[in-house]
Amino acid sequence: MRLINIKPGRASASLLMLLPFAAVLIAYAIGSEIRLSENPSDKLLPAPGTIWDTAVRLTTEADRRSGRILFWHDTWASLKRLGLGIGISAFTALVIGLLIGLLPLMRSFLSQFVAVLSMIPPLALLPILFIVFGLGELSKVVLIVVGTLPFLIRDLSQRTLEIPQELLVKAQTLGASSWVIAIRVALPQVLPRLIQGVRLSLGPAWLFLIAAEAIASDLGLGYRIFLVRRYLAMDVILTYVIWITFLAFVIDWALRWISRRTFPWMETGL
């Protein structure tokens, strides 16, 4: 039988899915074991048990100086910046994308400009953002917006352009104004695409968030990782990395769930 025709059953599919995770865990455990047996005070690959203990300590014990559990404060600070940045970016992109996609005038006016803007590497702008907006929350949120907005605008204007011309003509024959076409035909059709675009933008958004936090902050997941790097606290770093990965995964999953629930008329699941 050809390889392309061999499909895993339910059980073997689950097994195959878990396999790479297990392989990484085992490889790590072995590597850690080897290094620690050579040098018990080695910090590079802390034992899984040590990481677990650190994770428990980080999530339950308050900081001695401030009396706060920093882990949760870091998480909250980062999620707030991320949510704000992505939210502002998504909303702006939706408006501009619809304008570009629906109005030929706007298309001539803005689409080349956005294409050029999207070529600017956002991280190169970071110093400017710090100078202009200061070292506070604003510059971090703005970096996320700057970093994700051009892609989202281009994606959404493209999606709007892909709406079958027939539907726009049909709406006109029912007496719809440009405004009604925008909110009743185009908007509902591109909203699922917006969620798709946001899911794709989350990776870059985390990148920009952590970069901004690493450079100037006093709270946040990225800030903490770069802070404890000085002490080579791999157990803390790994806990944070696993936590960030988990958060990113949950956010992605939640967006997909929302999309499926909200847009039942989309035939294919995203």
Added chain:
Amino acid sequence: MSFVTIENVFQTYDDRPILERVNVEVDEGQFMSVVGASGCGKSTFLRLLLAQEQPTRGQVRVADAPPAMEPGLDRGIVFQKYSVFPHLTVRENIIAGESFRHRWGRLFGAERRDALTRADETLVRIGLDHVADAYPATLSGGMQQRLAIGQALVAKPRILLLDEPFGALDPGTRLNMHDFLQNLRAETGMTVFMVTHDLEEAFKLGDRVLVFDKPRWDPNDPTLYGATITYDFDARDGGIPFQTLKEETHVLHSA
């Protein structure tokens, strides 16, 4: 006085003539079937009637008003596909025929309740009341086209344009759709233009059958000339008595 007047219309895309010297006058309430080879410009003809495009030369006038510059409420259209809104349920699609002309594209309060009642009556009439809350993607092709026609009619257009509306349907469904369309037309007395590939359908439904073809033909460059109306058949009474040859055409000469 004719209702739709098409006067010496030419349509050219990037210097390529598609339609040339199209002249036709249509009375209110007539059912016009439009036939012709693939790619000869039938859909283009409908787009001109719809005012989705402006002709390169000539004029399309309805009820002696100045030519329309964009599609509007007086002309309804049903395409072969993408004719209904996939994100609205069947009932909402029908209501859209009334609500889209309002500022928010929605109806509120008593207006909405009345529209809902009317929508349910419409759904019964077009035989879709049992799927009122379904999304169009879950309907069969015939049901989607019935919905599209129903939706167009709710807006009460004076002219209904149909671009191969039954092209994708199986023969049985197609016959049902013929009855459906004939009944609706008897009720509303609308002027209809229907493009079809099926000659039998064209003669069965139409009062007149317009044939688009290229009267001039350059064997070295088939795209050099555009198509025009080469025959205008009277299709009433099974199309027997009143046929008029409008153009000298290569179709009658053997090559």
